[in-house]
Amino acid sequence: MLQARLAAASRCLRSGSRGELPVAAGRWAGAEAGLVRSRASPPRCCSSVGRKWIKPTGRDTGIQTYNSLSRSKEPLILANAGVATWYSCGPTVYDHAHLGHACSYVRFDIIRRIITKVFGNEVVMVMGITDIDDKIIKRANEMNISPLALARVYEEDFKQDMAALKVLPPTVYMRVTENIPQIISFIERIMASGHAYATSKGNVYFDVKSRGERYGKLTSVYPDAQEEMVDRDKRHVKDFALWKAAKPQEHYWASPWGKGRPGWHIECSTISSTVFGSQLDIHTGGIDLAFPHHENEIAQCEVYHQCEQWGNYFLHSGHLLIKGNQEKMSKSLKNYITIKDFLTKNSADEFRMFCLRSKYRSAIEFGDDSMNDAKNLLQAISSFISDANAYMKGQLVCDPIKEDVLWEILANTKANVKAAFADDFDTSRAVAAIMDLIHHGNRQLKAVTKVVPENKNSATLSSVIDELVSFRVKVRNYALAMPGATAAAQVEEGTILAKETKQEEKETRRQLLLEREPLLQACDNLRRDLAAFGINVKDRGTTSTWEVVDQRREEQRPETSS
Numbered sequence: 001m002l003q004a005r006l007a008a009a010s011r012c013l014r015s016g017s018r019g020e021l022p023v024a025a026g027r028w029a030g031a032e033a034g035l036v037r038s039r040a041s042p043p044r045c046c047s048s049v050g051r052k053w054i055k056p057t058g059r060d061t062g063i064q065t066y067n068s069l070s071r072s073k074e075p076l077i078l079a080n081a082g083v084a085t086w087y088s089c090g091p092t093v094y095d096h097a098h099l100g101h102a103c104s105y106v107r108f109d110i111i112r113r114i115i116t117k118v119f120g121n122e123v124v125m126v127m128g129i130t131d132i133d134d135k136i137i138k139r140a141n142e143m144n145i146s147p148l149a150l151a152r153v154y155e156e157d158f159k160q161d162m163a164a165l166k167v168l169p170p171t172v173y174m175r176v177t178e179n180i181p182q183i184i185s186f187i188e189r190i191m192a193s194g195h196a197y198a199t200s201k202g203n204v205y206f207d208v209k210s211r212g213e214r215y216g217k218l219t220s221v222y223p224d225a226q227e228e229m230v231d232r233d234k235r236h237v238k239d240f241a242l243w244k245a246a247k248p249q250e251h252y253w254a255s256p257w258g259k260g261r262p263g264w265h266i267e268c269s270t271i272s273s274t275v276f277g278s279q280l281d282i283h284t285g286g287i288d289l290a291f292p293h294h295e296n297e298i299a300q301c302e303v304y305h306q307c308e309q310w311g312n313y314f315l316h317s318g319h320l321l322i323k324g325n326q327e328k329m330s331k332s333l334k335n336y337i338t339i340k341d342f343l344t345k346n347s348a349d350e351f352r353m354f355c356l357r358s359k360y361r362s363a364i365e366f367g368d369d370s371m372n373d374a375k376n377l378l379q380a381i382s383s384f385i386s387d388a389n390a391y392m393k394g395q396l397v398c399d400p401i402k403e404d405v406l407w408e409i410l411a412n413t414k415a416n417v418k419a420a421f422a423d424d425f426d427t428s429r430a431v432a433a434i435m436d437l438i439h440h441g442n443r444q445l446k447a448v449t450k451v452v453p454e455n456k457n458s459a460t461l462s463s464v465i466d467e468l469v470s471f472r473v474k475v476r477n478y479a480l481a482m483p484g485a486t487a488a489a490q491v492e493e494g495t496i497l498a499k500e501t502k503q504e505e506k507e508t509r510r511q512l513l514l515e516r517e518p519l520l521q522a523c524d525n526l527r528r529d530l531a532a533f534g535i536n537v538k539d540r541g542t543t544s545t546w547e548v549v550d551q552r553r554e555e556q557r558p559e560t561s562s
């Protein structure tokens, strides 16, 4: 059923269809399943009434994850064995994305890969794209283009940034403007249940008081709700807009309440429910989305689906802070670095390593020091891999590696990495375990390494020899190559000419050989000189190979035989 709904959603996205609600088939089946679930396992509640969390039934993944709903680590249980349904709040597309956004999406990309590659579950991820809102309208007016045109430009820009950061795309992107009929029908159901009201100005608000203690699942003391930029015609300051009446000249859609557009929170509730029905495993976003955005999504969905618990796990990533001033990176603080600027001087792998070194929930301090640390770690990993490859190619002379020791350390590392991932996706612990393995590996390689010319960095040396040998091959091939093709083409002109040409050709070859003799001599000399260092270059036709000859063993041979 999920597949069918996803297919319908993606058809809808492609065609921009305003047709039937794909949600209809799955909605009530899911709600019934929810009732069965809560009967089957009695709710395990947290201390506060507003914050009770119902442990879902289903398949335990073996992962413990911190859940913002219960404010503690919980076993990650998927309603459908082997498949995680995941809704990710997407970008509001009105400008370039910055490193703060990158940090959140890369951290959740890492978690997604852990859930799939390490724990073997499939992830079906839906990401909503906010392509109509106040900021988009404001910027489009400044630029004198339509809000939708602006949104398409920055949506594409966002996708390119994510690809450059190697973030896997969601299973499906869903735009708000292509789900307006679904959103209107979602609002109508909330109103029918008595949890929302329309005003004479054409706005619709969610009635927060009507939820009683159930509002406040994510925040016990909710901060002062920011005054929404709508007409102040709501009953209570905490009430939030489901539908905003259009101002003059604004882009609008027709609705039962007049011309307008959706509020922010209702988009995510509707889009998620359109694909996944009344039940969702994982919901993610940056920590600043917890309130009011996710709180309001929960209120809307639980009213709409008439269920006790819509999303089972809310995961929030920590802020990216600017080193020194402890400010989070944001557009409004004007302290941001765009992803594009960042990637002109750093690589996606370096940024990913920077993210891996902290827990996804904690704030992360961005600065030259932390980026350099990440670069050094990556360098250490690639040096180790080069050394290991050189060893396997016989380009590092070693006593036999103690394989049994390495196998044991490798097995321990694998277990430690998996245990770290299972403990709330603790990537920093996993990185430490891998660096420990590399440390052991290096100790073995270095302790026994007899690179023939003593050199601190054997991998670099190996590359230098590669370059040298490849240069020698080019020189040698040039010295040995003789012209012939042009002369042969002239043979047809006549035998006399051919005879003359042959003689000329012979003379040319002799001349060339004479001229190139020093090059061949230099190639031979280089081969001889390298052999003195224990590097044996072998010419094989037009290519050459090289290997290190263990001089110590060579020297020992006559002794042992005598």
Ligand SMILES: [Zn+2]
Residues within 6 Å of the ligand: 088, 089, 090, 128, 268, 293
């Ligand atoms: Zn959202």
